[in-house]
Amino acid sequence: MNGATKDTDRKRPRYISDRKGFFSAEQAERTRKRSREMEKKVRTRLSSAKGRAKALAYFDELMRYDGVRAVELKEFREKGGKVVGTLCVMVPLELIEASGAKHIRLCSGYYEPVHPANELLGDAGLCPLVKSTLGSKMVSSDPLVDMADMVAGPATCDGKMKLAEMLEDWVPVVMMNLPRVKLGGTSSELWLNEVLHLKRKLSELTGRKVTKKALVERIRKWNEASELWNKVCDLRKGKDPPISGQDAMLVVQASQSDDIDRWVVKVRELLKELEEKVRSGGSVAEKGSARILLMGSPMIYPNFKIPSIVEESGGSIVTDELCTGFRLMADPVLLDDLSEKEIYSALADRYYFPCSCPCFSPNDERLTRLFNAITTFGVDGVVFHSLRGCHLNNLEATKIELALRERGIPMVKLESEYDEGDVEQVRTRVEAFVEMLKARRKK
């Protein structure tokens, strides 16, 4: 777990000793090609949607395969800059920015890189997101993932934890010991120490001290971003949501890899356009569509399979309970005291306590958040999606379904893989669900 590249080279890889020779160049090329094709398809579908805000074009460009971001980061690295990849939402991005590095989200939504990972691991039951992320690093199919000089990986679920360990064969990893039992004082202290450890590792990487001034300035910026994101979400509370669920997810996921200063400017433009749209009565949802809340396993761009099916079947995603959606930026860092220790503790708490990832126990706040969202957004039904092999979400699905049943909110549970094979099957179920919701409302 040493930050310096030299040491990692000397260290014997744990998983593949012959890294170069394990895959043929053809396979890598095929993975790249298919990833590009898949992303292009998704992007075309998203951008051809009717009544879509024009300001969203920026986010399309940013998130596209082989897009501007990879080029920018390449230039940044050539000038000596460092890029840090993050694996889960618990990594304080303010800290990475304050250290002078840039951050990218490593979790991959591409389908094709699953196969190289499968060849190595041979575990069909493992979470496809983990496999895809590993695969894209193995055959270096994603130019953005290749930019990472270091990876910050909180040990959330089993898959992510071992993924971080496996990634060590390619890139230095800072594992973060996330206390999965939320106890209050003791877990807060442990997590604070992990954040401070990350801070030291970041300073080693960039050779720059993380100053308090820079950190506070970054926290202020992210608070501004969070305020804007909440405003965008507020617009979806109304009868006519001006932005689709997929686009909203695209916007918020872009914040994980973008410069937040630029993101804030662009989202402010977007917000202005959306507000204008609300005033003139424009809506992206068709009339009488069922209002859906999306929750469950992460859906990383371009894996927008489930949301696209929902929105094509007459549903309108008005909010979500996803770590790749609303939850990502919902909470600001509230500074009370400006001493260094208190700033770090506020930062660590922000990334730990409000997070309702199913890897935590107790996780009752997930239900609270869910019910709160159902009332404020006027949700008709819940679509619960879990990736194959996502045990934590599978387990919580039962709890959530029972709690929803008590309140008379219907829920459908979908399980999906990282391929196109199950699209039609899922579509049939979602269509039936949406029809049922519409019929219920008419009653």
Add this chain to the structure above:
Amino acid sequence: MSDFKGRNIRPLRLASQLLGVAFVLSLLIGIPTFGTFPVLRNIFLPNASCRYINSAPTSCYYYQVQDGLVQGSSGFYLDLLILLLAVVIAIVLLGRFWCSWLCPFGAVQELLSWVRGLLRIPPLRLKWAHRVLLRRVKYTLLFLTVIISLPIGISALGISQCQSTLALPFCQVCPAKGFFTVSQQVLGLEPWGTTLPILAIVSLLLFLVSSFFLRNAYCRICPMGGLMALFGRVSLPYLRKDPDKCTKCRVCLRVCPMDHDRVYDEMERMDVAGEDCTLCGRCVELCPEEGCLSLTYGPYDLVSSRRPRKRWWSLPLNKTRENGK
């Protein structure tokens, strides 16, 4: 201090606290608040005018409690009961608003905390076990006051000669006594040469040092607060939490100067004020959830939390980049 929050209660509270301090200072120069009218003079609402201010016409209610315990045995403790009744009614009506909105002790502690904040020294965070222990100290002090004062007053016990030394046991260790005695002597309002209240001066120093590092250090052990806390459950003003809106982000507990765990832990009952909340509204200011925490009076919400936004003031730290342009 923080320029990103939902509500802004602090200025109002500061004004109220200044009023509270002015109240004591006016008594210091001999202007009676309730007038010297005989009936009004005897109403002792909780106030903080110290008996050791020479010209003060009334005194702190805790002094009256001790006095009533000692002197009361001849009069069936009637004075004490009337006093306690007045205090209970005041607590039911005003709750512990007193503590963080008017009490001069509270104002001085916050001033010290503010200075500490300016010096960027982090506050001392106690471990849970120590916090719980401290909470008991205030009841212990209350109990000791009674157990010392009461037998002294009963002449049959034959320890009446202790009256000169041990009556008013709490006043002997109260920081206010130290402060007012010394300051009056320094200002020449009282002649030098009377004995120096060493105990009170030591506790004054302890008060200053501990509340500099630990937020609301004195409030945690104050027996007056302890007496109020006994009746806190029935008071009309309270801190209301809507557990359905709580996302357990723990901001409330982090900013609470009393480290009042209940505001974070409680997920069933609406009333989270409990024994320790002084209704300062810090958590209401910073709670990021719309309408989750409120300062409530009976059925009415005085102020509720709302989503934080950028405030117009900001610290000089912020004068760097703007909007990435």
